[in-house]
Amino acid sequence: MNLRINIMAAFSAALMLSSCSRGDLDLVVGTYGHNLYEVTFKTDGTFGPLRAIPSENPSFVIQDGPGHYFAVSENDPQSGVYSYSESRVTAFRDHSDFCPCHLLRVGDMILTADYGKGSVSVFPIQDEVVQPKTASIFFDGSGPDSLRQSHSHIHQMRRIPEGICRSQGLSGDWILATDLGGDSIYLLTLDENGNPVDCPELAISLEEGTGPRHMEFSPEGNMLYCLSELGGKVFAFRISGEGGRPVFTQVQVLKADPADAGGSADIHIHPSGKFLYTSHRLSNDGISVFRVASDGTLEMTSYRNTGIHPRNFRITPDGRFLLVACRDSHCIQVFGIDPDDGSLSENPISTLDFGSDQPVCIEFDGHIQS
Template sequence: MTMQMYITLAEEDRIARYEVDTATGALTHIGDTATAARPAPLAVNPTGDRLYVGCRDAIAISTFAIGDGGALAHIGDAAVDNDPCYLSTDRAGRFLLSAYYEGGRCAVHAIGDDGAAVSPPAEWLATDKGAHSMQTDPANRFAFVPHISGGNGPNAIFQFRFDAETGHITPNTPARVAPDAELGPRHFCFHPHKDILYFSDEQGCSVTAYNFDADAGTLSAFQTTSTLPDGYDGQNSCSQIQIAPSGEFLYAPNRGHNSIACFSVDAHSGALTPIGHAASEAVPRAFSIDPTGQYLYAAGLDTGKLAAYRIEDDGTLARIATYDVGEGPMWVLLIGD
């Protein structure tokens, strides 16, 4: 299996491309692709041949064709009204979903026959400030848009019905679910085998697990677990979140404590148990787990370095290398053949 890694470097207006040695986790820098101003979020379509890039200062979404060896060729731009902070495709790869933190909106763009996102969007919906991510569920029937708190958002997850034929979204009932505390849900991931979603809580410095009613498309929280070690009282906020492909382990970076919080996932209930922290580069905003579940890579926004870790059998992380990648790493995406 060969793997490609893409890293957006917001301060250098480029995407750095690396080849991943799946036997060792080692990276080889094999090229760079220029982008419009301040590239940040990345997404790949289900077939793995189109890469979508949100360019936050250019106020646009760019589409690149992924060629042999992971090479990128620009094929189009979609204009948007605000700077996109998150991108994902729906499960069929027919629509590109996006969230707008500053604009307080979410959007759905159709994807054309050439694989490029199309303007104008099929849906451009005002939600509230602090909209931070957007994904559809595995059945492609529902969508969720978490909004942070702390005076920068309503501290709620907006719940939508998603029409996979038209791309339109409509509020579900209830239209939102709000945590009991000021947690600030930011990003989320789906358990690979269970109807459970896990949200990183930006202000709460925690992970909250939700049961997902796959028929109604609604969420109900059943556990909130801190990402910080006991006794830490410094500044911190959470960023992204990912679960291992096996569903056995989950990871969430701490920006401030500068660590990756590691959790084991109960095979029956999906509940989380903290199993330790791995020191990271400063401000680990972006990270990714490789598709085989062997390695984790986390970028330090303040250092311009990428830390590579081996995922041990018990789910803890062992750092195996550190790479200088460039200024302002905003997203790390791994694609396997």
């Protein structure tokens, strides 16, 4: 009887996996240009036709359920935040001179990472439509690079995953914000009214001059990985809890950019948790591949060159493909992923061209980046 149950369970799991792998994915693509794009990514690694939604420099975009998006408009001096529904813009809220470059939904608000002002700003949401800005939290950091670190530059925000919060006994919501200018990762939590507040005593300091940019979590290993743009390094931290608050212990730092070009960009972990990937620009543009050990530490195993300026990339939920937005090649390239070692196919499986617009962000519908 138990054997039959196990066989049926295994068959059901295989059927579910097969069903997941057969489905096409709806993508939304942010650009430096005049449009946000919707497109279908097919199971054979190719794309359907592009559908354009007129918008100005909708660079970083997030999904919020089928057909609902939010995007920052990196369009200083007229920057702002867009909301979209049913393939149209539902609102644009002014955020002039703040140069937002990333955003995150938390409850009934959008938080923006403001590269220009070194701040995190709050935009309420009502009926899935973004509302005017209500608050900003400013940071005062700087670093040794006088050109790129003269003041704080908040580049990305990530929420500590629920799995890590549960396993480590963390209370409430915790949001991390990278400061490229101040070589720090700041921690914010929510007050009793649901508003974000800074916890300066919990800030994480990185090596001077490295310029932290983007982060990724490994929930199974209770790990945080941070890619530094200027230093081209990955910093690995183990997350624990003390009195309901997070504690970050650095366990490793290693070189990720073989060219030391000072243009490292994005970082993502494979759905299996076995591999980590980072993108690098300005010289020898491409993707670094790392093996993730059982203790969460990393070993670089390969490197694959891509088109010009690979700013953002995403891995399909089934782990079969890596899609990279090559800004200055005006295209998205698709690479196959070897399930044994995580390496990328020698050549792109397919390429999606964008004409004059420059793709810089990829999001899958129904797979929200938190």
